Amino acid sequence: MEEKGKTVKENRQHGSINLPTELSWQGPMAENWRLFRQKFEIYLIASDNEGKSPRVKTALLLNAIGERCIKIYNTFVFEKAEHGNDINKVTQKFEDHFNPEKNETYERYRFFTRMQKDGESYEDFVVVLRDLSSTCNFGVLTESLIKDRLVCGITDTTVKDRLLRTKDLTLDKAINICRISQETRMQLEKITLAHTPDNAHSSNSSDYNINKFNEKQNKLTKSGFTGQLEKKYKENFNYDKKLCKRCGYNHPMRKCPAYGKRCVRCNGYNHFSSQCRNHCVHEIIIQSFLK
Structure with a gap:
């Protein structure tokens, strides 16, 4: 009875924590899978399921990921039958399926040719650059190259000029300058429109x-004023x-x-x-x- 009461209490505590939504099939599947896996790992921690058995966690994963992925799971070949219930083995199989071997040259091409889009904030642009760099194998140069791409890729020439003139520019400094510039522009618009x-x-x-x-x-x-009346009208009204x-x-x-x-x-x-x-x-x- 005591054990049952404890279970009810735990369910109430985690009642608002839902499984992540099904894996999206819109857009790049590698990015969709990476996002789904991150949300699932967060769910395991938040719902206190991280310490559960690999079999239970595998069942939770398959329950959340969607019917289409269950069909993909059914095609996986494991070295041992029990590996099909091992969360680590299963997630690795999905990783290999959605993340085939990358062409590093092409991934770097995508990174170095990415420009800031119309209406895209500086923060969003940096997030995209970080995501693109994750598949480029830049190693210790990652932060420096993101900074360089930020400077070269932004569309505002005034901000770009200021970044190029900043001594010992780092990624954090560049992001801060861009953020201040964006806030200043918004403030100026409010000031100029105030009155x-x-x-x-x-x-x-x-x-x-x-x-x-x-x-x-x-x-x-049009009424045809003539003589003195017309003359007086023109004098008074500077006609x-x-x-x-x-x-x-x-x-x-x-x-x-x-x-x-x-x-x-x-x-x-x-x-x-x-x-x-x-x-x-x-x-x-x-x-x-x-x-």
Whole structure:
């Protein structure tokens, strides 16, 4: 009775620990098998099954790995019949099946030609490089070559320039520089966009007023004003002048909608960003932050 109560208690303790999902057949099978094996080993430890007999652990493996792999297991030939229940012998058979002998030259080609993809973070890129290097037999040069591939493979030329100018660059230093650069860029985007909605609202409001004025102006023009009325209209509304250099619109004299407004591009006053002459200020600020 006491033994039964103990078993129930253990089941409750490990009730939330599930077997790993079946081996995936999508993508490279060597990587799928390596991931499944790692998850299964974690499961054995977490569920307190690591100390169980090889026969029990083999049964757990076959129960988790899926029907398709059980059919593969049935084709394995063991030196001794009992080896079919030995977890080490069984996993080695699966290892040989999913991981045939590697072509080292080709594996290194994959590593040295890997470039950072669009939208791929620096951290994800390093993870991929580590995974590719695992089949290249680089030995003690692994960390150094991953660092070199990181520098050569990233797409941001500004960050690449900084990495190349860093003395005694290591993989950890390179990853840290890339991470800081990525965080800085995100912060800069938030800073530059912080006041955009308010300025956009002001601009839209001014655009609305100017459009209403221009509509009124067009209606009056089409209605056929003549003589003194037309002359007075043109004088009051600056009808025959060029577009304003501060707002880009035609408006009554001393009624510029840009007056008192701050430019989003250069932070100067009394002109809209569309008419700003300091076109390169924003780009220069960003470059100075990244250097």
